[in-house]
Amino acid sequence: MGDEEFDEADIVDGGPGLAYMPFVVMEDLLDKLKLLDYEEEFVKELRMRPLSRHYFVLQTNPGEQFYMFTSLAAWLIQKCGTPFDQPQEFDDPNSTISNILDVVRRNGVTIDFPPSKLKQGYGEQAIFILDRLSDEALRNTHFQWGKPIPPSEVADEEEDLKDEAELDLDRVEEEMAGEYSDEEDDDEILHINDMGSALPMATSQRPNEILESNTDFDEWSLEVERVAPQLKVTVRSDNRDWRTHLEQMHTYRRGIDDALTTTRVHLDKLHNDIGRTLEKITSREKYLNSQLEGSLQQFRQLSDTLAATKEQYKQVSGGVTERSRTLAQIADDLEVIKAEMEERGSAMTDGTPLVNVRRALIRMKQEVANMNVRIGVLEHSLLQAKLRDRSNLQRDALNFAFANEV
Incomplete structure (x- = not known):
């Protein structure tokens, strides 16, 4: 209960992001x-096994x-240049933790938490110890950070993708020219460049009066129907285009x-067949129940009699x-009585x-x-002594x- 209150107080003092700090430190450690x-x-x-991104956090x-x-702490201590035996599964955890903390303290790191926190094998304290040991190992191996290399801009690739998605008039003209050169005469090809070169000349000469078309509408419609199939524009389809996905x-x-x-x-059809089959099964069940009602009643009576x-x-x-x-108890008592009677x-x-008694009497007489x-x-000796x-x-x-007298 006290640890939870302490953690909540730290979160309030350090901000809500402090609770996720172990995840960040673990990623840096990895x-x-x-x-x-x-x-x-x-x-x-x-x-x-290789460590996951949040192995020691959760x-x-x-x-x-x-x-x-x-094991990882022992390996990092060895990387720091300090001899340290690789721990085994059945070693005393208290002695192993104390040895690791002694090495960490000798490296100048202050430990402000009880060693029992490390017995869990996970948590902020375990990540702290491994992070400090990894820093010391990097210093011992003379590792140096290089200058950051910014990633290359991908704007050129995006522009290329846009260019491929857009309609390039010059490419369309070349494709149309190559396609129609074998089938039709050169007179039937629409040259966009010629139209573009002729356009400034037409715009440079301004008419003084309103232009009116002298073309017949029917002839224009027939010409459009004749030329329209030949005006083919091929656009490369892009699989990433939303129109392709929609299609x-x-x-x-x-x-x-x-x-x-x-x-x-x-x-x-299958539903109708199943329905008819179920109806047939239901009718057969009703028929069997009606035919076997007497037998079922007799069976119930016999079942009740059997239960009784x-x-x-x-x-x-x-x-x-x-x-x-x-x-059995009486037989046991009888056996005991028979044994006593036999004795x-x-x-x-x-x-x-009787023989023993006679022998005892003879021995007593002797x-x-x-x-x-x-x-x-x-008595004789006493009498002699008295005499x-x-x-x-x-x-x-x-x-x-x-x-x-003398």
């Missing part, structure tokens, strides 16, 4: 790339546009009208399914526990006997008494 021969060195060598495919932007339009219109007249008869039967079958099958599920029966008929032996040995202590006490008492 011209600079052509001057750098990018079609041979970039498009063919790296197998890229969004088409962000992933493809970003890869094209980074072609009239010709095509007449051809369409003639074809339509012939085709309309066939179409009317299917519904009843669904209900019954639902009960059968529920009972089958209950039966208990095998435990009742098996003598292994252990008790061993304990009794040990107890007897201990030893008593004899020692008696000896000590005797020795003490003897000592006292």
Whole structure:
């Protein structure tokens, strides 16, 4: 939302034409790339597609546009004389953008927008970076603009076209002279130059009285009818002339009208045949419906019966399914009970526990006997120790008494 407000404010400050400025810069960038021969060195060598006039202005495919932007920027940096690795499709976009911006900053260009704007691969920021890199590449290749050569004026060609479209009296006279020289005598040719040379003489002598014609009207009309077919003027037809196009339009219109007249008869006949066929089909349908009304009614009843039967079958099958599920559960419980009964029966008929009990009793008896032996040995040892202590006490008492007596 903030970017949109910022763009609108820029448009208001810079005028309505500022919104179309990226289109102009993109066209200039494309011209600079052509001057750098990018079609041979970039498009063919790296197998890229040629750029369109508005490739980086409008969004088409962000992933493809970003890869094209980074590849083109790397190529321009290499053209500037700075070593730079060609980016790959799976490289980190943040590191690639930071490397490109570092090179641009080293060239003295101030970056006043966040690097995230370049992740889109299109827009005013991407065009700005490529334009600055192309300028630096042109300076590094020592490119110089030549003097402008104005285009040649096309006025001569237009005059030639006008001369061809106009009627040239001298050319007509020559063509008429060449055409009539083989067919008629020289006396029947109309010489316009002779008439022109005779005209000043006639105009120089001014009559003093009103001239009146003594030629008979009928004879003049006959002479005009006799000479008129021989006065042929040939004018070259120009395909770009609007009269030619108009004549072609009239010709095509007449051809369409003639074809339509012939085709309309066939179409009317076809329409009548289709109408009669449809009427026959409708009458046959009505006849079949009237004949099969009873069968159709019976079919409807059977269909209703079949639907009711299917519904009843669904209900019954639902009960059968529920009972089958209950039966399966009961069978599982029965299997568990049978397994428990088999375990208990095998435990009742098996003598292994009794044998184990007997073995345990024998082992306990042996252990008790061993304990009794040990107890007897201990009692005997204790008795000997008591007797030893008593004899020692008696000896000590005797020795003490003897000592006292002495």
